[in-house]
Amino acid sequence: MKMVILPKESLPEFIGHLCPFGELHVPVKVSEKSYAFGRVNDLSDIELNYTRTILPLKKYVFKPVDVMFNFCAATGYETTVEETDAKRVIFGVHPCDIHGLKILDLVFGGKYVDGYYSARRNKAAIVGMDCIPDEFCFCRSTGTDFVDTGFDLFLSDIGASYLVRVGTSLGDDMIRAADSLLREVQEQDRQAYKRRSTQRRESFQTEVQLQELPEIMDLEYDSEVWRRVGDKCLSCGTCSMVCPTCYCYAVFDELDLAGGSGRRQRRWDSCLFKDYALVAGGHNFRPDRDSRIKNRYFHKQRGFVSQHGRPSCVGCGRCKVYCLVGIDIVEVIKELRSEIRV
Amino acid sequence: MSKNLYQPVNSEIVDIIDESPTIKSFVVVAEEPFKFKTGQFVELTLPGEGEAPFTPSSSPADTEKMEITIMKAGRVTALLHESQKGQKVGIRGPYGRGYPVDDYVGKEIYIVGGGVGLAPIRSLFLTLVDRIQDFKSVVCRFGAKAPDDFIYKNTLFGAWQNIDGVDLKLTVDEANGDWNGNVGVVTKILNRGDVDVRNAVGVVCGPPIMMKFATLKLLEFGFAPKDIYLSMEKNMSCGFGKCGHCMLGKYYVCKDGPVFTYEQIKGYRNIWD
Numbered sequence: 379m380k381m382v383i384l385p386k387e388s389l390p391e392f393i394g395h396l397c398p399f400g401e402l403h404v405p406v407k408v409s410e411k412s413y414a415f416g417r418v419n420d421l422s423d424i425e426l427n428y429t430r431t432i433l434p435l436k437k438y439v440f441k442p443v444d445v446m447f448n449f450c451a452a453t454g455y456e457t458t459v460e461e462t463d464a465k466r467v468i469f470g471v472h473p474c475d476i477h478g479l480k481i482l483d484l485v486f487g488g489k490y491v492d493g494y495y496s497a498r499r500n501k502a503a504i505v506g507m508d509c510i511p512d513e514f515c516f517c518r519s520t521g522t523d524f525v526d527t528g529f530d531l532f533l534s535d536i537g538a539s540y541l542v543r544v545g546t547s548l549g550d551d552m553i554r555a556a557d558s559l560l561r562e563v564q565e566q567d568r569q570a571y572k573r574r575s576t577q578r579r580e581s582f583q584t585e586v587q588l589q590e591l592p593e594i595m596d597l598e599y600d601s602e603v604w605r606r607v608g609d610k611c612l613s614c615g616t617c618s619m620v621c622p623t624c625y626c627y628a629v630f631d632e633l634d635l636a637g638g639s640g641r642r643q644r645r646w647d648s649c650l651f652k653d654y655a656l657v658a659g660g661h662n663f664r665p666d667r668d669s670r671i672k673n674r675y676f677h678k679q680r681g682f683v684s685q686h687g688r689p690s691c692v693g694c695g696r697c698k699v700y701c702l703v704g705i706d707i708v709e710v711i712k713e714l715r716s717e718i719r720v
Numbered sequence: 721m722s723k724n725l726y727q728p729v730n731s732e733i734v735d736i737i738d739e740s741p742t743i744k745s746f747v748v749v750a751e752e753p754f755k756f757k758t759g760q761f762v763e764l765t766l767p768g769e770g771e772a773p774f775t776p777s778s779s780p781a782d783t784e785k786m787e788i789t790i791m792k793a794g795r796v797t798a799l800l801h802e803s804q805k806g807q808k809v810g811i812r813g814p815y816g817r818g819y820p821v822d823d824y825v826g827k828e829i830y831i832v833g834g835g836v837g838l839a840p841i842r843s844l845f846l847t848l849v850d851r852i853q854d855f856k857s858v859v860c861r862f863g864a865k866a867p868d869d870f871i872y873k874n875t876l877f878g879a880w881q882n883i884d885g886v887d888l889k890l891t892v893d894e895a896n897g898d899w900n901g902n903v904g905v906v907t908k909i910l911n912r913g914d915v916d917v918r919n920a921v922g923v924v925c926g927p928p929i930m931m932k933f934a935t936l937k938l939l940e941f942g943f944a945p946k947d948i949y950l951s952m953e954k955n956m957s958c959g960f961g962k963c964g965h966c967m968l969g970k971y972y973v974c975k976d977g978p979v980f981t982y983e984q985i986k987g988y989r990n991i992w993d
């Protein structure tokens with residue numbers, strides 16, 4: 379993999395060179411402890427020391443509400459080409475969120491390609507950036523603390539400069555555009571990168587054992603843990619909304635006031651919502667909160683493993699940070715493994 | 721964007737057949753050729769109201785039109801029941817895996833159906849009858865709550881009773897009027913001697929409770945779990961494994977089903993709930 383060095387003082391200029399590649403979206407601070415990806419007028423508003431954004435990158439490629447097509451009594455169905463299909467450069471993406479996108483690629487790709495997703499995904503350039511985990515991060519346990527694909531460029535902080543890895547030909551175009559700012563990797567950079575690697579590894583405060591978890595979940599299907607977690611859960615769906623890999627959606631039609639035309643839309647859904655598994659005739663496959671939260675954990679840690687060979691959790695910690703009642707995925711898993719009792 | 725998977729094909733309801741007090745069949749003609757395999761399902765759109773999954777009840781050999789039998793059960797189905805001939809609708813699909821009819825060649829096919837579950841079964845039945853000489857026999861055991869609740873009454877009480885190679889028996893939970901046939905739930909008319917389980921497949925479709933007890937009965941007769949075909953229903957919304965709603969264990973019913981063998985799903989709890 380091609381690697382070059384970008385001195386930190388050149389970062390603003392480097393970002394300026396990225397702008398011709400698409401609309402720039404960066405992490406920004408939105409409140410004391412909250413960050414979001416968004417546009418900035420001033421490059422100094424970029425917050426590179428962010429922990430995690432409230433919403434992951436899925437908001438760009440799988441919108442919270444999306445028009446699927448229009449319909450009209452006179453002319454039938456019509457898929458509109460969206461103006462927002464513009465190119466974007468998303469800068470400063472952490473490894474867990476890149477893995478989140480790679481998992482969404484599995485879901486929205488395959489035999490049936492979801493056109494809404496792939497159109498936006500293909501137009502999003504990803505410039506990743508490494509990070510130091512906080513107490514909520516457990517991406518090392520999920521194997522998502524490092525990326526070797528899924529980005530165009532990836533910047534690792536090695537002190538006075540960034541080590542820049544080039545992941546794609548688009549990334550190569552980007553560094554060529556900023557050629558004058560970059561230099562070759564030298565001995566002190568190699569040593570600094572290795573120190574950074576050790577520093578990151580030693581910074582993890584949270585660890586959870588995911589090996590054999592699918593089997594343990596099968597064995598603990600009737601565990602009391604689910605009832606206790608279900609008793610706490612508010613079924614608010616926040617964990618699904620902030621999850622980088624929750625992709626469920628609900629579809630609904632919206633009519634114009636005149637009634638002759640309208641549009642079909644989809645919006646993010648959550649398997650924690652009471653009506654999620656409700657079918658015509660009033661039967662609900664998961665009427666209780668414990669059955670719904672169990673389903674969420676089973677899909678992430680059990681069903682996805684069967685389908686795609688890995689859990690769909692990327693260890694970003696958002697579900698724990700934002701849960702209104704403090705349900706902690708790491709504790710739930712440890713409890714299932716009988717390593718702790720909450 | 722290239723082909724939009726989610727956009728339905730313009731279609732029209734050209735005829736509506738009253739089947740029972742709560743069930744109607746809709747004859748749908750699509751503007752573009754529309755093919756399916758028996759047991760696969762389609763998404764039917766009522767523009768402005770929404771979309772719901774149904775398994776066509778007609779034979780895939782009829783490529784001019786498609787029949788979809790629908791019980792009035794929820795919002796979209798209630799509105800469909802109020803619609804008239806000429807209603808514009810949309811269809812997309814077909815989706816999922818249907819009945820592997822070619823695997824049934826040379827075998828006895830033991831079909832157990834109940835209520836509106838006869839809809840997918842009718843499509844399968846017509847497909848089998850088209851090439852009845854390929855199968856050892858087609859043995860049908862159908863149930864309904866009351867005589868009037870049977871759908872496809874004309875053929876069920878008539879022509880289907882007299883097809884060489886078909887053995888059809890009916891039962892009702894509660895008799896009334898001039899019904900002089902079997903009374904009792906459908907599992908009451910399943911008998912060990914109906915088919916030779918060593919060379920038979922079972923097909924079960926109906927309400928969950930009926931499917932559960934019919935499957936248990938077939939297992940009791942000695943059917944191997946891999947030879948019992950179940951048409952599972954959940955709220956399949958997208959049709960191809962994206963939206964998440966129809967998850968069953970590691971499967972999506974829409975993409976990996978709706979027809980499953982019992983072998984595939986027997987390891988999961990609460991499959992009937």
